[in-house]
Amino acid sequence: MKFTSTDSYIATEDLTIAVNAAVTLQRPLLVKGEPGTGKTELARQVAAGLGLKMLEWNVKSTTRARQGLYEYDAVSRLRDSQLGDERVHDVKNYIRKGKLWQAFDTDERVVLLIDEIDKADIEFPNDLLQELDKMEFHVYETGETIRARQRPVVIITSNNEKELPDAFLRRCFFHYIRFPDPETLKRIVEVHFPGIKEDLLSTALSQFFEIRETPGLKKKPSTSEVLDWLKLLLAEDLGPEDLKREGSHLLPKLHGALLKNEQDVHLFERLAFMSRRGSR
Template sequence: MARFEGTDSYIATEGLAVAVNAAVALGRPLLVKGEPGTGKTELARQISAALGAPLIEWHVKSTTRAAQGLYEYDAVNRLRDSQLGEARTSDVANYIRPGKLWEALAADERVVLLIDEIDKADIEFPNDLLQELDRMEFHVYETGETVRARHRPVVVITSNDEKELPDAFLRRCFFHYIPFPDEATLRRIVEAHHPGVKDAVLEAALERFFELRETPGLKKKPSTSEMLDWLRLILAEDLAPADLRARGGDALPPLHGALLKTEADLHLFERLAFMDRGTRR
């Protein structure tokens, strides 16, 4: 069986690779947490590419119900068809719409199922999937059939920790927290996405990025994905290393809109710049 070690475009730390392979070996869902922008959703896509397994994505919203991942019975459409005398109403299966979990279980080959941002849904959402994810089967009451996994899917579940997940659900998962990468790892990530970037530019960009990220009082720290966006703009504008370094009391980096996403953080840096100018007088 193929093992996940990362891909050319996705740098996986040793701990992350161990977590993915352990979850696959155990047949348990991999629950991945970490601050936004650390590559949780992208991880599932890269596992799919690395293992050569098709990807099925289930993006959870605040209104999503667990049952929708199994199937939905369109009773309204069936009633309308019966009023029109449609022959297809005699078979209730015509009004059953398979959900993402059904698709994953019924697939002819092993797939990767992404359940993205599970913490957005109601607190009962994970509880309602306990048995289905554990046994990899469920019952369709309207037709009397049982849907069972032909090939146990690799399940990746992401969470931004907006809600606590139930202990019974956590017990059934293999857990991994993706920490924000250190400078060496972030350098590898950047080089994977922007090969050939000049060392001097990358060094200045990383230095300024970590200075900004470690500023006390910052409400939303810039993420890995925002660093990649910022560097893309730097390369597009052909900025020099000197352009990226703070100078003359300028606390804001160039093209800072790629990094700072709240008004409070902008005001914070404006105050820092004002204070810095005051100390220089």
């Protein structure tokens, strides 16, 4: 089982090496990178490329590690006991399987995505050490131990919002998705917009990298944002000549797809003001 780029996802050589190394080592792949660089999409493409089913666990600030294992619904059991329901005699009727249990409880290997693990409490990764390392956990309510029938391919994403514990990092194979260089980004765009005119693509990407590298920018536009921007340019049937930025027009066309906060918009407005003053 080897992962490579797919028809809809361009993976760099170092990324494919990282994925295949994690699969070979049977360790979780921890993927970090700027938001919008395709970390979540990577898991979907790995599943598609390896022909595996995918399970997705989206982590939030309120998510607890045990929710990935199972949840015991004691309230429903109490209510059913008051109503005389026969289901109360079997505690298994009140246990809801989490994503890890679902991944363990299958005869076929699956890809398990734990998305944005850094959103959760700092103890969240530590609470999953045993389960991800030994691929088993204990269900206290029933006394049974759940072991993975097939070791899943685990992909964990992080936006670097907080540091992850060293003990957790030791159990992962790590890869940082760097922002694509112009040539790689061009290939990514051509996958999403086949047949896009070369002159428009060249002008748009040149302008995009100029914007991204502007000093003082609070949030640099990402891969997903340049794809949104190009989609709008094509929908408006704009050409390279429509993208010129000079004088009072330093804000890019349809800039709302690229600049996502007022500080960055004001930055370009100030640059335009300074440019006007300098040309007098």
